[in-house]
Amino acid sequence: MTDTLQDRAPGETPGEKEEGRSSGLLVYTVGLLGAVILTATSFWAANTPLLWGPGVALGLAVLAIAQMGVHLVFFLHITTGPDNTNNVLALAFGILIVSLVVIGSLWIMANLNENMMPPAELMRMQR
Numbered sequence: 339m340t341d342t343l344q345d346r347a348p349g350e351t352p353g354e355k356e357e358g359r360s361s362g363l364l365v366y367t368v369g370l371l372g373a374v375i376l377t378a379t380s381f382w383a384a385n386t387p388l389l390w391g392p393g394v395a396l397g398l399a400v401l402a403i404a405q406m407g408v409h410l411v412f413f414l415h416i417t418t419g420p421d422n423t424n425n426v427l428a429l430a431f432g433i434l435i436v437s438l439v440v441i442g443s444l445w446i447m448a449n450l451n452e453n454m455m456p457p458a459e460l461m462r463m464q465r
Contacts, residue, residue, distance in 0.1 A: 383398060
């Protein structure tokens with residue numbers, strides 16, 4: 339099995355999977371430090387007056403996506419290697435299902451809100 343540099347998780351050596359060894363403590367430590375830094379940055383961004391108010395939500399979304407990336411790469415070892423195809427497909431399918439549920443729920447709620455009668459008309463109809 340030939341591994342290229344791009345198909346390995348950070349800190350993984352070429353023959354590591356064949357030997358059955360776990361990824362080193364260094365990989366997990368780097369992942370933990372990255373996650374802690376991103377979490378601290380999120381708390382700082384949410385509580386600082388230095389940032390433009392409407393831009394805070396977008397900044398927090400970017401930090402959340404970066405946090406997910408750190409967890410996927412450093413802790414779950416999701417890479418683009420040929421032996422990781424099922425994991426990547428399962429992740430993509432999960433993202434698709436969650437996106438459909440969230441977008442569908444928002445669409446239904448917006449449609450219901452648009453088609454509901456105002457409360458004053460509801461009260462008149464009940465009399």
